[in-house]
Amino acid sequence: MTTPATGAHAHAGSHGHEPGHHEVSFFHKYLWSTDHKMIAMQYLFTGAALALIGGYLAYVFRMQLAFPGHVVPGYGLVTPNRYNSLVTIHGSIMIFWVAMPVLVAAFGNFLIPLMIGCDDMVFPRINRLSYQVFLVSAIILLSSFLVKGGAFGGAWTSYPPLSANGVYNLTPLGSTLWLVAVALEFVAFLLGGLNFIVTTMNGRAPGMRMWDIPIVVWMIVIASVLFMASVGPLIAGAIMLLFDQRLGTGFFDPGRGGDPLLWQHLFWFFGHPEVYVVLLPALGITAEIITVFARKKLFGYRTVLYTTWATGVLSFVVWAHHQFIAGIDPRMANVFTITTLLISVPITEMIFVYIATLYGGSIQFTTPMLWALSFIAEFLIGGVTGIFLGASGADIYFHDTYFVVAHFHYTFFPSAIIGMFAGLTFWYPKMFGRMLNETLGKIHFWGTIIAFNMIFLPLFITGAAGDQRRIYNYALFSEQTRPELQYLRELSTIGVMILMTFQVFFLFNFFWSLKHGERASENPWLSNTLEWTVPSPPPHGNFAELPTVYRGPYEYATPGRKEDYWPQNAPITPLEEGAL
Amino acid sequence: MLERFATGASTYAASIDHLIFLIAVLVGFWFLVAEVALFWLMAKFRRRDGHAPQYVTGEEKHLTKWVTIPHFLVIACDLVIIVPAILVWVNVKQTLPPAQETVRIFSQQWAWSFQQPGPDGILDTADDIRTVGELHVKANTVYHFELQSRDVLHSFSVPVFRLKQDAVPGRTITGWFNATRTGTFDIQCTQMCGMGHGLMAGRIIVETPQQHAAWMKRASSPALAASAALPSDTAAENTKIAEVRR
Numbered sequence: 001m002t003t004p005a006t007g008a009h010a011h012a013g014s015h016g017h018e019p020g021h022h023e024v025s026f027f028h029k030y031l032w033s034t035d036h037k038m039i040a041m042q043y044l045f046t047g048a049a050l051a052l053i054g055g056y057l058a059y060v061f062r063m064q065l066a067f068p069g070h071v072v073p074g075y076g077l078v079t080p081n082r083y084n085s086l087v088t089i090h091g092s093i094m095i096f097w098v099a100m101p102v103l104v105a106a107f108g109n110f111l112i113p114l115m116i117g118c119d120d121m122v123f124p125r126i127n128r129l130s131y132q133v134f135l136v137s138a139i140i141l142l143s144s145f146l147v148k149g150g151a152f153g154g155a156w157t158s159y160p161p162l163s164a165n166g167v168y169n170l171t172p173l174g175s176t177l178w179l180v181a182v183a184l185e186f187v188a189f190l191l192g193g194l195n196f197i198v199t200t201m202n203g204r205a206p207g208m209r210m211w212d213i214p215i216v217v218w219m220i221v222i223a224s225v226l227f228m229a230s231v232g233p234l235i236a237g238a239i240m241l242l243f244d245q246r247l248g249t250g251f252f253d254p255g256r257g258g259d260p261l262l263w264q265h266l267f268w269f270f271g272h273p274e275v276y277v278v279l280l281p282a283l284g285i286t287a288e289i290i291t292v293f294a295r296k297k298l299f300g301y302r303t304v305l306y307t308t309w310a311t312g313v314l315s316f317v318v319w320a321h322h323q324f325i326a327g328i329d330p331r332m333a334n335v336f337t338i339t340t341l342l343i344s345v346p347i348t349e350m351i352f353v354y355i356a357t358l359y360g361g362s363i364q365f366t367t368p369m370l371w372a373l374s375f376i377a378e379f380l381i382g383g384v385t386g387i388f389l390g391a392s393g394a395d396i397y398f399h400d401t402y403f404v405v406a407h408f409h410y411t412f413f414p415s416a417i418i419g420m421f422a423g424l425t426f427w428y429p430k431m432f433g434r435m436l437n438e439t440l441g442k443i444h445f446w447g448t449i450i451a452f453n454m455i456f457l458p459l460f461i462t463g464a465a466g467d468q469r470r471i472y473n474y475a476l477f478s479e480q481t482r483p484e485l486q487y488l489r490e491l492s493t494i495g496v497m498i499l500m501t502f503q504v505f506f507l508f509n510f511f512w513s514l515k516h517g518e519r520a521s522e523n524p525w526l527s528n529t530l531e532w533t534v535p536s537p538p539p540h541g542n543f544a545e546l547p548t549v550y551r552g553p554y555e556y557a558t559p560g561r562k563e564d565y566w567p568q569n570a571p572i573t574p575l576e577e578g579a580l
Numbered sequence: 581m582l583e584r585f586a587t588g589a590s591t592y593a594a595s596i597d598h599l600i601f602l603i604a605v606l607v608g609f610w611f612l613v614a615e616v617a618l619f620w621l622m623a624k625f626r627r628r629d630g631h632a633p634q635y636v637t638g639e640e641k642h643l644t645k646w647v648t649i650p651h652f653l654v655i656a657c658d659l660v661i662i663v664p665a666i667l668v669w670v671n672v673k674q675t676l677p678p679a680q681e682t683v684r685i686f687s688q689q690w691a692w693s694f695q696q697p698g699p700d701g702i703l704d705t706a707d708d709i710r711t712v713g714e715l716h717v718k719a720n721t722v723y724h725f726e727l728q729s730r731d732v733l734h735s736f737s738v739p740v741f742r743l744k745q746d747a748v749p750g751r752t753i754t755g756w757f758n759a760t761r762t763g764t765f766d767i768q769c770t771q772m773c774g775m776g777h778g779l780m781a782g783r784i785i786v787e788t789p790q791q792h793a794a795w796m797k798r799a800s801s802p803a804l805a806a807s808a809a810l811p812s813d814t815a816a817e818n819t820k821i822a823e824v825r826r
Contacts, residue, residue, distance in 0.1 A: 080775050080776065080777075080778055080779070081775045083778070084772070084774075084775065084777070153774075153775070154772060154774070155772040157772075159732075159733050159771070159772070160732075161731065161732045161733070161749060162732040162733065162772065162773060162774055168689065168731060168732050168774055169774055170774065170775055254748070254749050254750025254751070255749075255750065259750075260733060260748055260749065260750075261748065294625070294633065295633040296633055296634075296636070297635060297636060297637055297638070298638065299636065299637075299638030299643075299646075300637070300638035300639055300644070300647060301637075301638075301639075302639065303638065303639075303647055324669075325673075325735070325744050325745055325746055326733075326746045326748070327745070327746050327747075327748040327751060327753050330669070330670075330673040330674040331674060333669055333673070333674075334666050334669065334670075337662060337665055337666060337669070338662055341658040341661060341662050341665075342655075342658060344654060344658060345651060345654050345655055345658065348610070348650060348651075348654045349647055349650065349651055349654075351614060352614070352646070352647055352650050353638065353647060355614060355617050355618050355621065356638065356646055356647070357638070358618070358621035358622060358625055359621055359625065359634075359636065360625060360633060360634030360636055361621075361625045361633050361634075362625065362626075362627045362628075362631060362632065362633040363622060363625050363626050363627055364627050365626070373618070373622065376618060377615060377618060377619075380611055380614050380615060381611070384607035384608070384610065384611045385607075387603055387606075387607050387661065388600065388603050388604075388607075391599065391603055391661055391662070391665035392665050392666065392668075392669040392673075393595075393596060393599045393664065393665040393666070393667070393668030393669045393672065394596065394599050394600050394603060394665060394668075396596060396668075396669070396672060396673070396742060396743070396744050397582070397596055397600070397739070397742045397744070399744055399770070400735065400737075400744070400770040400771065401770070461585065464582060464585045464586070465585035465586050466585070466586045466739035466766075466768075468737065468768050468769075468770040469770070469772075470772050470777055470778075471777065471778040472778045473778050474778075476778075476779060476781035477766050477768060477781050478764075478766055479586070479739060479740070479765070479766045480766070556633065556635075557632065557633040557634065557635050558635055559635050564632070564633060
């Protein structure tokens with residue numbers, strides 16, 4: 001965190017939005033900055049802190065499930081009400097306050113201007129506002145633990161009438177704070193997404209055509225488009241739900257002409273594209289890393305983009321697969337089964353393209369590469385298990401069981417956590433100007449991956465055996481009290497503890513390397529994209545001279561060149577022209 | 581396959597299990613293909629001295645087949661899954677075979693209660709049998725259920741029947757089941773319904789016609805009606821609930 005500041009002087013004068021030059025106060029440097037890199041760091045550290053909180057919540061309720069009724073060390077007794085709050089806030093935090101800020105906002109903010117050759121976001125002050133609104137939303141969410149009745153416990157999907165009426169949910173204040181926090185978080189990401197799209201479309205360096213934009217930038221832009229196009233209905237729904245809660249309206253109250261299912265449609269119309277909002281940036285990060293460490297051109301750059309757009313468009317017409325058994329007209333399920341299974345086509349192609357990229361490569365198993373490859377390997381499990389849930393007939397059984405829990409953790413964990421570690425270990429040298437320790441990185445990698453599978457593989461089985469979700473104690477369900485199911489629950493909980501223990505390696509590595517890591521050169525991985533052409537860490541304003549782009553981002557091992565990489569901004573020398 | 585983890589006890593349980601098995605085989609195949617390819621390429625193309633990386637754009641004619649062939653194969657597999665999935669769905673959820681018996685199911689925070697016709701066989705008459713937490717049904721009989729909720733969303737789930745249906749306040753949702761196996765099975769609530777969601781358990785007792793007739797006789801005799809409505813083991817269950825709460 002100290003190093004970006006030294007660079008902040010260099011270009012401060014040329015930017016009207018930075019005060020004067022030389023000494024910048026702590027407040028302006030870290031909290032009131034409009035520099036996209038500093039805002040990225042704000043998002044990153046806030047998201048990481050919230051990830052620790054979300055992980056702690058998971059530890060508490062997994063302990064309750066493994067040892068029901070016992071006092072959880074570091075928390076206390078888990079009552080039914082608290083259990084509901086724990087799972088609800090865990091889900092909300094991990095999706096809205098971890099996956100989105102880290103994957104979309106932190107990497108989007110850090111990478112987009114650097115990778116397209118721009119000095120900052122097009123709207124730096126909107127960018128700053130975006131983070132501030134986000135921070136307020138996070139504080140509101142966390143404060144709901146302290147109010148009377150406790151934090152909202154009606155599940156992260158917040159279905160009315162339970163969520164609409166304090167008499168039903170017993171957390172009247174908590175449910176309103178949850179709703180306000182989520183709505184503000186959406187505002188933050190609308191502001192951020194606006195910046196990502198406009199900056200990428202208008203701020204590219206001369207020579208960078210659409211087909212020369214690195215995949216990760218494309219993915220974040222497409223994710224922003226999906227988010228902005230899908231969030232409108234949910235904001236409308238959130239306002240209606242807020243009115244139901246606080247003003248006593250009846251938008252979702254069947255007794256007064258409302259309909260509880262309306263919320264579900266509005267929620268999932270947003271909720272399903274949201275899955276891809278989180279997934280796409282992680283896919284983008286993976287694309288950058290596997291090309292660099294396999295020294296390979298991406299196998300079909302255009303195929304990746306076409307399939308991404310196809311996935312994005314299809315993701316808007318699959319939402320009701322979350323509601324097969326919710327009481328919708330059963331005939332609707334047939335349409336949504338077809339659209340849901342068709343989404344497997346572009347996604348499979350994309351994964352095949354990633355795997356094919358390794359063909360003929362020269363693969364170095366560095367820590368970022370291990371994370372990127374494990375993303376593919378693990379996400380495949382999440383992908384194929386989704387078919388069971390998208391097929392309406394099979395979903396009758398699996399709906400709202402732990403099979404669903406295991407399935408979406410195999411999509412969200414690779415996206416949010418593996419994707420985050422892949423990106424962090426890969427761009428850490430650029431962000432902080434130091435190299436991470438590889439040994440610690442690999443210990444952390446293996447500990448995390450093994451523990452992750454230990455948590456969620458058993459849950460496929462307990463789900464198939466009928467364990468339903470959001471139950472704090474199975475004592476009353478005789479079929480779920482079989483000892484072998486309890487062993488699996490305990491195995492999963494032990495996995496959580498191992499997972500959390502191994503994060504110590506990462507935290508130590510992260511903070512130790514900030515001061516003691518080997519100094520990073522401009523381009524330690526010999527990569528092509530523009531962020532590697534500036535000093536590590538990049539100064540304020542990024543480029544001493546704005547670059548010109550001559551080629552796409554994945555020209556590795558180009559025949560006729562001495563080096564096996566070819567930076568996007570390197571002009572063709574007359575010698576090379578002859579050789580090519 | 582699912583039978584290993586959860587007994588099947590309704591006429592459509594087997595068809596759902598077969599569908600799940602079919603999906604498992606197809607996606608299992610693709611999963612293995614992808615993982616084997618991934619790990620094989622990782623091993624074969626690891627960095628070694630004297631092996632330079634190749635320049636492949638993936639847009640060459642002879643290479644695009646590696647994407648287009650899987651493309652069509654995946655579409656074919658999707659169709660092979662979509663068709664039986666819809667057939668099962670239509671059978672379980674979209675069509676109602678003629679009812680031999682009808683029960684009404686009420687969900688509320690946090691209990692199941694049931695109303696079924698008494699000896700006269702007609703619903704909504706004076707001799708209706710109302711029970712809490714326990715539903716007695718005959719095996720090999722098509723039951724229609726009319727599912728209602730008195731407050732928030734709940735979901736009526738009987739894992740051994742492979743049956744699950746949300747209850748929505750303000751609506752009556754009709755579905756059906758036909759039990760094939762006698763015994764006592766769990767009824768779960770599978771939709772978050774508030775503080776007592778984890779306590780919202782019920783039992784479905786599948787009986788032979790003789791057992792069912794005997795139960796009905798006991799339950800509908802006025803002297804015993806009160807104790808039938810609150811079966812003796814409810815008291816035991818209450819202490820269990822108290823235990824869990826503690």
